[in-house]
Amino acid sequence: MAEADAETEQDKDTGGAGDGGGESTFTVIVAAVANLGIALAKAVAGVISGSSAMLSEAAHSVADTVTEVLLLTALKRSEKPADEEHPLGYGPERYIWAMLAAVATFVGGAVFSLYDGIHTLVAGEELGDPLVSYIVLALAFLLEGYSLRTGVRQARGEAERFGASVGLYLRHTPDTAVKAVVMEDSAALVGLVLAAGGLLGGQLTGSGVWDGAASLCIGVLLLYVAWVLGRSNAQLLIGRPLPRAMREGIRDELLGVPHVEAVLELITLVQGPREALVAAKVDFRDVSTAAEIEWACEQAEARLREVFPAVSRVYLDPTPGYAQRRAEGLNPWP
Structure with a gap:
């Protein structure tokens, strides 16, 4: 029950949105710089040790670096203000770049790791000195950590602000930049442990099977990350509505406006962090004057923006409730 209340409180403010501002940019930059250095170190260690798991981890870090560059592009492009050619703004563009980032994780990391693991299991490998790899893995663990x-820290701060758990925030937030960084860095730490296990297994047994198996596990892990991020961005690109609790709250607020008798149809659309669109067909009192309806529309928009800060655009269509009257078995004509 407490978690449901937390979700409702979060929905009330942002519908699961994050900040989408400078803090997200800083988080992505930190991840990009860390992954670039780690990728180079892993590649050198993989060549010296002959470890396929280390090479898979190098591919993993390269994919993460490309992902962060794409996320930075997404953040920059989506901040452009609305113009004549794009009257609703550029917010959804971040999800296009974030989708490309998920594809980069799949192609650059998962496919290479799976191929390298299968190749190692089939053809075998000659293991070199693993000392350099262990040192690189330890340093990479610190940087990824x-x-x-x-x-x-950013996710926890946003979650506390909305009275939600970190897990709940990450599941619902349309701020895919922070979600991608947290997921990819978590997967990177798990991948480092798998690579170390493959190295240790090969060192103890003299067999490259352990290393190949570790590479396959890293590939499967990256497949999962790419699938989760890809699915999240696909939902936002197709058009994800605001959470149910928020939609119900919006309907209640509209019904609380004077001269409003019914909300016949309600459509909501998440367009970006702290950016959502609301459109509704509203049945006003038949005796209301044009001026009263205009004033009611203005009041409804003001109430929605005050109660739900994520709502950036409100479009209300005055519509006679004929269909609703027919459905209730009443005379459709006033």
Whole structure:
């Protein structure tokens, strides 16, 4: 019950939105710089040690670096103000770039890791000195941990602000930049442990099977991350409505406006963090004057913006309630 209340409180403010501002940009930059350095170190260690798991981890970090560059592009592009050619703004553009980031994780990380793992299991590998790899893995763990700490700190701050748990916030937020950083850095830490396990197994047994199996596990892990991020962005690109609790609250607010008799149809659309559209067909009292209806529309928009800050655009269509009267078995004509 407490979690449901927390979700409702979060929905009331943003519908699950994050800040979408400078803090997200800083989080992504930290992750990008960390992953670029880690990728180079892993690649060198993989060549020296001959470890397929290390090479898979290098591909993983390269994919993460590309992902962060695409997310930075998404943040920058989506901040452009609305213009004549794009009257609703550029908010949804962030989801296009974020979708490309998910594809980069799939192609650059998962496919390479799976291929390298299968190749190692089939053809075998000659293991070199794993010492360099262990050192690189330890350093990478520290850097990835710092990057994850930055992302989790932002997510926790936003979650506390809306009275929700971190997990609930990450599941519902349309701020895919923070969600991607947290998921990818978490997967990176798990991947580092898998790579270390593959190295240790190969060192103890002299068999490359452990290393190949670790590479396959890293590939499966990246497939999962790419699938979750891709699905989230696809939902937002197709058009995700505001959460049910928020939709019900919007309907109640509209019904509380003087001269409003019924909300015949309500459509909501998430367009970005802190940006949502509301459109509704509203049945006004038949005796209301044109001026009263105009004033009621203005009052309704003001109430929605005050109660739900995420609502940035409100469009109300005065519509006679003929269909509703027919459905209730009443005379459709006033």
